[in-house]
Amino acid sequence: MSSTLHTSKSSLAPSRLHLAIQGILLASALTVSAPIHAESSNGHASIKRSYHIGGGSLSQALRQFATSSGLLFSAEATLTDGKTTSGLDGEYTIEEGFRKLLAGSGLTYSFTGEDSVAIKVVDSGSNAASTLPAVTVLGKAVYDSTDPFNPDYNRSHASTATKTDTPIMETPMSIKVVPRAVMDDQQIVLFDDAVIRNVSGVQRNFDFGDLYQGFIVRGFSLGANIYRDGLRQNTGYFEPAGMERVEVLKGAAAMLYGRTQPGGLVNYVTKKPLDKAHYSLQQQFGSYDLYRTTADATGPIDDDKSLLYRLNIAYSSNNSFRNYNENERIYVAPSLTWRLSDQTEMTVQLEHQHDDYVMDFGIPAVGNRPAQVPKSFFVGDAAVNNSSMDSNQIATIISHRFNAHWKIEHKFNWHEWTHEFNSIFPAGSINADKQTINRALMTGPTDRESFATNLDISGEFDTFGLKHKLLIGGDYFKLTTDTYDNHWTYGVIPALDIFNPNNHMLDANAINAVPNDFWWQEKDQWYGVYAQDQITLWDKLHFLVGARYDILDYGTGCCSEPISIDDREDNRLNPRFGIVYQPWEWLSVFGNYVESIGTNNGLTPTKTVNKPEVGTQYEIGFKTEFFDGRLSSNLAYYHLTKENMLTGVPGLPYRIPVGEARSQGIELDLTGELTDYLSLLGNYAYTDAIFTKDNDFAPWGMTSKQGNRLPNVPEHSGSLWLTFHPDERFKIGAGMFAQGQRAGNNDNTYELPGFVRVDAMVSYNWKIGGSKLTTQFNVNNLLDKDYFRGSRVQDSTGALPGEPISFIGSLRLDY
Template identity: 40%
Template sequence: MVRHFRWEGWGGRDLANVERVEALKGPASLLYGLTAPGGVVNYVTKQPLATPYYSLQQQFGSYDFYRTTVDATGPITDDKSLLYRINLAYKDANSFRDMVSSDRIFIAPTVTWNISPKTQVNFELEYDYGHVVFDRGIPAIGNRPADVPRSRFLGEADPRSMFERVLVGMNWSHAFNDNWTLSHRFTAVYNGIETYAANPTGLNTDNRMLNIFGVVGHRPPEDDASYFNAINLTGHFDTWGLQHTLLLGGDYFRTFRQGTEQYYFNAVDIYNPTYLGANAIQNQIANAPVVNSSALEQWFGLYLQDQIKLPFNFSILAGFRYDGAENEYIDLVSGAVTENPMQDSLTPRGGLIWQPIPEFSVYGSYTENFVGVQSGRSIGGSLLSPETAQQWEFGAKTELFDKKLMATLAWFDLTKQNMAIYQPPTFIDARAIGEAKTAGLEFDVKGEILPGWNIIGAYAYTPDAKVIKGYPGENGQRLPGVPKHGGSLFTTYELQAGTLRGLKFGGGVLVRGSQTTETSNTDVVLPGYATVNLLTSYSWKVGGSKLTTQLNVNNLLDKEYFPSAAFSRNAIEVGTPRTFMGSVRVEY
């Protein structure tokens, strides 16, 4: 099931019921709104099957990692008009970081009702509950990450920190005939948190004591509710010998969030840390002011797109999207109301494809984007202005060996206005960069080179990623978190015959160039790095079942690296050391 909308919550997405994860880039990611032109990650969830299938998997790895998953599906009725699928997962894990641990329980039942060959309804439920310690990483000293052990945790951990997420969804489709189909999706998501989240605000002048601005927050699931509706009409028809694929639709998104927060402050010695602990934090916030607020966001859109096959192997795509959005913030203590009135925009998209031979095509596209509701408030308390964007893309695609091997080369030029940047010390207030630009080349290749030999690789060259219009000292500075060079290459080979048929082995490398953390003259540079990963697996039949064992080794060379900086120079993520992950899965 393609999910164009997903509100994940603080615990991240559990993949137990996910069939595959897709990276939609460029114009393909924009039509349904609530996205940015750079792309969107799309989850395709597992659907009920008419043929019974059962799977049990146990994973175990470094730092006391244990995860158990169950997948069961099949028909409920003899005529297979009712199908079910249920996915379960349980995880309990520590970390290479001191005091950092997590656990979670995930349950996801799905039912499909095949009313007729042309009409289908799906009902889905997800329940996700767990505990997590928020780790903001380490600070920088000068223009490099601080020289402290990788295990050094510089926040506050509390075992009562928890998250709870409930998703309820329904989608249906009806085919009027072979050419016209109507579909509708409804999703409701409820997120709850009760947590200690520490945000570092900067080192003291002696480069030793890290100031901590902490939040003790509480929000029950019913007070963080998001609703999404989308309806689509898809049709195929001909006019004057031209073949059309028409898409007409609309969507509506509404979220309401109300919660209570209190703040605490601490200074941690990064070389010899001591922690306040839960009792000391409770004492500190006993007289702290309570921030009790609510926020409401509403967004609706209409869209129309037509893809037309033209003579001489040309195809053209043209469409537009209309968006309207409004939001408000209420301080429930003072009663102050801050709101953005309805703001709307009409954004076009279009593209041209030429496929002179079946194995090769070239294309070009232009698209615009409008993000009417941005999270956060600007300095002074007003809500943020809408973010807008424009993107050009040109490229070539090839499909070889009967479409078993595919490659894409693309050039893109993306400009955004009013990007939100969160500000210390609270990381609640934000400001908008006037304008930022990113341009570069991307290359992707994936598929089967020879029977059993698969490859997947990507490379991005982004020489231009900078602030065009910003605050003093920002103009011309490189955007944080965007390396000039980045790529990955991974390959596997599975024996196709003989005694060891089913044995697979492979490996790969992930490479990232250096990147900055802030758009200022005091940029911290995170060094470039490369990590090597290996895997081996073996599958064989045991009676009527299939048994698969697998071993993964990540960061084989135990490289010390820093993948990103979540907020600023004071919150640099620490890369995971060498880890081992084993699994045993039985399917029948």
Template identity: 40%
Template structure:
């Protein structure tokens, strides 16, 4: 049932008793407001409209003395919570005072902006500026490249613990296959990419990364889609993944988080504050510990990670930051269940056809510094230097296919000893802002140097004992074949120079131009069964 209630509206107006600006001698006694309004309209040259429900049960004060109709109306409405709104000359509408322009004294408020996106307290999803595409702080809308950012707010909301989980938010980026769980690789726009960048510096996870990349100390992940070789040299044309670590902050922040799962747990710590009164010396400390099991046999992974950062603000124009990351742990691979025909073999869900010794242990340390100095408001110089050293030992047992009986699984053994990697890299950038003929230019002139060395002993056995998938008997220990082992070492070295000009024209037109020169050298020198081979590029 629909009930429609029609409220009556009173419309009282005068004949021609006088002008709205002429004072009238009033003698009205205290009475209901609707009656007083009708009498006022009858004795003045005015028209007063009001909703009967609005003035119901309101008492008007007495009105005595000489007042213009407008003054008289104001007197009658005083204290009623209503006001007269003039809609035309001599015509008024009675409305609630709160809906009009009546002045009110509001309590004092302190208005503050949202925390900066780099603040530990920030929950912003929007990151308007990035440095990945241009090596300058440039709004994404002014960057002629496709940039997608995964801020820490998204990683926190999703409780992501790996780089792969975080990059699920980026279109066109898919996680690649990872050997033995030691490394991560990604396909970006169809191109397989092993490398990742940290604050614009290249690292090789295929050889130097130990375990999945820890994200506990990341502020955000910036993904550039498309070519970026002018600034970064040798890089896949699909794009790049740039990891931006957390920076020390003067505002104190302390966070301890514990995550639990059916077979794993993760503990993380984030702390930052100032070490002195003038906030010139800041620190940040990130810590993570993972312990991961499984319902599957032999799976036991863990790692310990700590990343201290110390920043000294020497002056308003000069700062230096010292950084370190240390990680150690072990990981084991699970090769899954073999297929019989086009269906998985019917095996117990916990059965693992690998070996208990098939695991890798690793230790990795990264250390470096960066400093910057602003000569003035237009020119600034930045320098970065990092070194990374890692050591890995591991064993892997991989399936190579079922035999004709559909129960005997052939396997391959591979392992490495003393897999040592040393990387040194540095970059130097000079950034300037100039104006020529009313055209704004942002210039970047710089160079970078990369040096990488790897040595290892590779163990193999292509005739490793097979296993019955329905009645498995495990080997229990690695069985390398000395005839198939070999030593290896490789080196990479390159340096490059680059120049870039960002031009800002009228009508929001932006141009980006640059050039680069590279000189690179790569060597590989494996010794296999007493025979040494050498390759150079």
């Protein structure tokens, strides 16, 4: 292969399968639409089309522009390497588009055929001025969205809400993007901190022993479900070193993603191989013996850049302000991209992560607040205190573009997760003496394995003046859980005096002699097909219409051998409707209606499977973009209900339906740059979330929930983060993160106090030849405020304290 960016029709002979699929797809398009003609030198040069191409790499922008306009272009790779462009956002003819993209690059274009264009250096002769007018470029450098040096907080496009590359201003849902630059400035070492510190209406979901990272969005828990590149993960602690950005979709997303919770969806986008070499090595050190080393290497393997690689590595170890709490992590994630042709690309990713850590059950409640004990309080025992997790993943992404308007993409993810429990946990709330708490034993393995895959076909076409962006797809997900040879033993562990704790009461040999007494199996799988059409009228009115049909099969078995799984099947149609009106380029007014089917089932105390949870949402709001898209905002009001909502039975591994819960509120997110030197992230949420309908809890010794607030959900919350960067070397920043008072459990018997936490950072970098050395220092909880991150919602067994004032320093070398 030559070192040429070539998209000529003869560059690679298509296979027969390629031709067959392309013919079927083209025939389908012709039956529903008028053909789309590329603008060319022979009659369409004056036609304007709408483009939304982000700034950054010139070669990538030219590819996107040529594809969108139906052209084929060629250019020597050496001409565009290292060059950037400000992008396109608006309506342009071909001539106007090329002029803007190539402005200041010293390059121009010429037609070599009706639908083919060549990029070349501007002539130095007398006709150079007429070929490409002189342009003066002012302002900051323009970066590609995946550029490791990109300092911008704002993103104009996101794919999670629609599974297509859609401008956020044309998306009829609330979606927030947290890019890599924000995570770097805040020195994010925990994935959940990137989300709860920067996205409105999101809290941490603190479940059993802080076993996995989970979130509460718009009042409702998402459980253990996190999405990776649009495919569902189940249970884990996810390493941010391999993340390019995080996209948070507010409201039900079941139409595209299957069985999701109605509050929303958190999707992290992984780092992919780049066609330009970049290497980064970072050493972080901080409070409580934190040591964290990360490395990121990427670039082309061969000269024509058809093979690209990336390798992300992380190692961390740390103690904690919590007693007996030591953690260690090893993370390795290699990936390879193969550009089979200009139309076809395949990426393969591997990932291994090992964690040694301590399950943390927090501080129990006494009265209506967490107990007045030191933040270091630990409910467990030193002899049973070393849990571990191993996670392995294989993921593939294969995409093929048939022509300028039609594309097919297939994704696959295999995830294996093994947890070795070894912990002591609270066996109920504080005792009647308000001083002691009973405890239980939990040891043994749990294995989880999931398969997730989807196939999407997307295309653009026109019918009678309407512009369509059509998506047709299907997906499959399967999860199996096997907990075997476990101890889940009550009555053999001594109670603990929380005001005078003795964490050395147990003997490991005696614990190992306790016979196994707990087994649990679970399965969850679904098949789904969906279709979505994004329709644009007059370039100002955007409609989204979609529906999905699911076939669900799930079941749970417990608690002794042999296990019998109680199966249940459900079929459901989930619709979604959205509308955006954009009277001016800087303003969009939007609304949506969505339905969803959830994932939380579990067993009832009679060992039958619960019905799935069902959600419905109405939302209206508006979005703005100012300063050429550098500063954006999203303001929304929503009303969200959830039926068949489940709650746990205290002291038992069962769940029963509460009835119905409702969340409604207002959310505001503001992101971008106020000036060339001042970046901003701000958000505020008012969340009114309560139980609205009740079931009969008397048989289980439980009280009514109707009228109670949903736990861990503050009525008022928000954050603000500002950085000042007067030049490319120096940066200083500060921010605050605040949450109001929250209910600590479903019964609302105790509350977590509100808090305001203040953080700050400063960094400076030096250019050393072709490398950049960055020093950075962050302070979290600068005012050393006491606060709680969250609580276990089923009872009053534990609220997890937030970290006191802490420091993180960093040395990072990029080259």
